[in-house]
Amino acid sequence: MKRGNRRRQYLLPVLASALLLVLAACAAPVQETGDVAAEGGPSGGQIVLRVGTGDSGEGLKPHQEIIRRFEAANPDIKVQLEPVSGSDYYARLLTQIVADDAPDIMNIGDDAVPQFVAAEAFLPLDDFIAGDDSLDTSVYLPGLLEPGQWDGRQWFLPKDYSPLGVYYNKKIFDEYGVAYPEAGWTWDDLVAIAGELTKDTDGDGTTDLWGIQLPGPWTTGFEYWVAAAGGSLISEDGSTFIGYMDSPETTAAVQFYQDLYQTYKVAPLPADMSAFGGGNSEFDNGQAAMRIFGRWPQSGMLENPNIDLGVVGTPADAVDANVLFWGGFGIYSGTEYPEAAWRFLKFYAGPEGAEVWQDWALPAVASVAEEAGLNDDPIEGAWLGELDRLVPRAYVFTPYWGQAADPALRRVLETVILDPGADAAELTAAAAQEAQAALETAQEE
Amino acid sequence: MTRATQLPDEPNWKRRARLQHWLATAILVIVAAIFLLPLIWMLSSSLKPEYQVFEMPPRLIPHPVRWQNYREALTYVPFGRYSFNTAFITLMVIVGHVLSCTLVAYGFARLRAPGRDTLFILVLATLMLPYPVTMAPLYVLFNRLGWVNTFLPLIVPAYFGSAFYIFLLRQFFLRIPNELEDAARIDGANLAQILYRIILPLSMPAIATVAIFTFQFTWNDFLTPLIYLHDQRLYTVALGLNFFRSSFQVNWAYLMAASLVTMLPVLVVFFLAQRLFIQGISVSGIKG
């Protein structure tokens, strides 16, 4: 430790400071682009619009294509897409809203609409729709505007959507000489067909071909079964679950779901309870004849050599019913450029955007679907036809659905899937009480 | 592990040692096979066509083998750019942690002062508050500083120490015999010299651990970049991996392929850094 070495002890601090300077330099340019966006208002050159979406990966391609076309037509606006996939999307969005730093245009799923609107996070679109740069909302297919409405106003325009449908594998039906399900079929038909196609092909005492793959404890999907049985989960004024979630109709739906798993044994038990899918893969493997779900995995099924795909609408019981899953775009209430945001939104959700969307998903605009011949397509036509059978989902009646009722309903479904001896009526009665108590806690304002 | 070479009864010992060596190798192989199992499944499914990923019963050897999954997965998302971003952030964070945590840990381990033990509990306490509730306030803070959409919120905090590594290093520093330090002090070394010449060289395994962990956590960190990076050009590898999942659809084969590839840098760094453990043994072996 001689004097000459002493200088070296300053080395680390100096090095660290130098690194931090480099750091600041590296970070600075990025920040500047942000600042340009903030300062370059409508008069001062290009506006940068931030668009938040929960899509990712392949799902970003239509966004990028629409943005490319929009920027070509609107050179004064630059669109910055900010994708966040899946379950963490709202966590980021909420954080940004708290900091008043949210994207100008945001993508919201149907059941989050009441909460975000009630919290005034979005601008109502009615004035834009009727304004100078107006939008003809009659272009949309039936049922696609309603999920974006709350309190009688339009807050969101449709981005993408899917009703439920029943996929069936023609290979399996042909092999066993069973007729394909047809529109207008019923729950009884479902049990009959699924029963015929549930088989122990190798005689080892375990089923290896299943009639239908069900989506496990997926609560939002379950609303279809309740609606088809003629029930609903909540009163229309959103005040009570008693008499609804425990009604004979709801109980019948739960009972039927349980029977499919446990009594008729035509549905494979889920391998995990993680998500809506219930972790089953039998349909993809050619080991289940039917599957009830949304349109999302369809493109993969069309490429799957195990499957010769057909699609039919949901079977009816007491009522002809289906439910819609929907995502929409709205304008952030804190945006600096509402006019520019509207221009983009109109482009995106209007006919121009639908033109692009039709290559990726069902377009929302009727004329685009018509021109693409989708109505006559045996598969896409089946999906589009379901839009005429929609019933409202429970979240439209209360902003507290997710908080109060969803956990209770989920418990009911998990129980009937797990426990053949569970009593459906007891379960729904308990769930209604639990949901009601939670609703009242939530409403104590 | 033990220096048995110096035991007196040579032949008997030799036989036992050889036996022990083989036994150890056998156990290592078995345990390694168990630990490799999930990886083998990942590898297998990364080479399958998507529709075979969940095949029942599962097959280990994919047929057909889709090597193009790797090419497609890696072009699907701009991993080159994302890797560069992630590497830059990771490097900066490692430097920050090593610099700041060694200093702070040294203070807690070696210097006596009123309030030290209370402060140390406070250090531990900062590990205990779950992130969902501090996330929003922290974002507000960084947003005010104008740091959102830059790498700064990911890097700068590292220069102020991290409770986990402070604790880790403190535990190691505490074990170093005082005599070494006293001897240096008698030689006229000051605190900085003691820290950088004596304590740190003796703690290479611990510092390697800090570097490895920092590398791994920063490389894989999902939530912090998710919250703070908005511009896609700034995204990290972990954010890119998430592109294969959307709310209703996951491309498993691609996700597995990309997960494996983006894991490689961490493995390489680990493989290289673990040599520091060997270095540590010789240093403390001589001086201890």
Added chain:
Amino acid sequence: MFEFSASALPAVYLFVMAASHSIKRRETVAFYLCISPWIIGFLLFVLGPMLASLWMSFHRWDLLRDPRFIGLANYQRLFREDPLFWQSLRVTLTYTLLYVPTELIGGLVLALLMNQRVRGISIFRTIFYLPSVLAGVAFVVVWMWLLHPEAGLVNAFLGLFGIPGPRWLTDPHTALYALWLMSIWGLGRTAIIYLAGLKDIPLALYEAAAIDGAGQGRSFLSITLPMLTPTIFFNLVLSIISTFQTFTSAFVATNGGPLDSTLFYVLYIYRNAFQTFQMGYASALAWVLFVIILLLTLLVVRSARSWVYYGGGSE
């Protein structure tokens, strides 16, 4: 500017050193200078958000509208009206009891394996560490496969011994054990910390013991273990804290189910914060957790005085 002050500390320290006289005071000043980066960081980045979350816990706040003060109502609801609070606490504590011993003992065993002098040991080390690198969504999903009730490898293995495999993730009685089983593959991380500790034990001690005629088992008990106690203490505290923070595996594999049997505490907090937008309530939950972990940690730290051995240091 904060950055500068932090990194220039050693220089500042030298300056102050030269100025101060009393040894005791010098040491105090040195201590506070050394830890000042952490103090500054704490004041800047940690204290604010911590206090903000405490403040939020006395409010009703959906993150979107203005927060409303409701006093202790969140805490009241949590203790008196919310069965899920107790359930998540029960789940988390059960998991802690399962996991902490596994991590402490399993990690040590693995570290001893990693410490063998065998050819290719660096490759073995890398293999053991590998699963902890992979711990993310993809890894959890692979486990969901391995635990598949009909086609999973785990049940196939059990079948070899004639044991009927459980339905793991879909059975409320086994789901938590399934997650525990998964966690064993992450032991490499703990083992690395142990390994660093093992490598730090002076060989001279073993040499001395060998000369005294101590066998391997004896030198393990009388040298390795005592010398390792600081590392064991570290792993104990950290594994307690981290089990209380378990999130990803439950979030991906079970989403808290079936029947809330894997509803980990932090998962429940996350749900309240970002899925049902009850940030105030989530903050109250977080602070209760904070106090619980803090008390547990204090208990461990207090007990450490009697069993942790430091070779040097000033404890």
